[in-house]
Amino acid sequence: MHQTAAGKAILSCYSDQWVREIVDRHGLPAATPQTISDEVALFDELADIRDRGVAFNSEESTEGLRSVAVPVTGPDGGVLGALAVAGPTHRLTGERFERELPDLVRSVVNEVELNLAHS
Numbered sequence: 001m002h003q004t005a006a007g008k009a010i011l012s013c014y015s016d017q018w019v020r021e022i023v024d025r026h027g028l029p030a031a032t033p034q035t036i037s038d039e040v041a042l043f044d045e046l047a048d049i050r051d052r053g054v055a056f057n058s059e060e061s062t063e064g065l066r067s068v069a070v071p072v073t074g075p076d077g078g079v080l081g082a083l084a085v086a087g088p089t090h091r092l093t094g095e096r097f098e099r100e101l102p103d104l105v106r107s108v109v110n111e112v113e114l115n116l117a118h119s
Helices: 004-013 015-027 037-050 094-117
Strands: 054-058 065-073 079-088
Touching: 004 037, 004 054, 004 065, 004 079, 015 037, 065 094, 079 094
Parallel strands: none
Antiparallel strands: 054 065, 065 079
């Protein structure tokens, strides 16, 4: 889960203790040289995701691929999953990657969560 934006978005919704148990059980295997493979770096990243409300992946799971993800929570506040948009690194750059896509994904997640709350 630590290698993808969606996985990190989901992990950010859980307590550090729960995440530490997962890391202890499964480790932090690296898929690429950019993969977070250090526990301190992972917890720093999760804190940033909690602050921003969005997770990023820049070639951490697959070289040449970037993604943006936002956690999806249910009416009870529990995490249900994450919504992510992925694409090639040459297309997801600058303002598009850092602001436009996160805003669009947040907007869609807000709509999904509203529908879940009223269904």
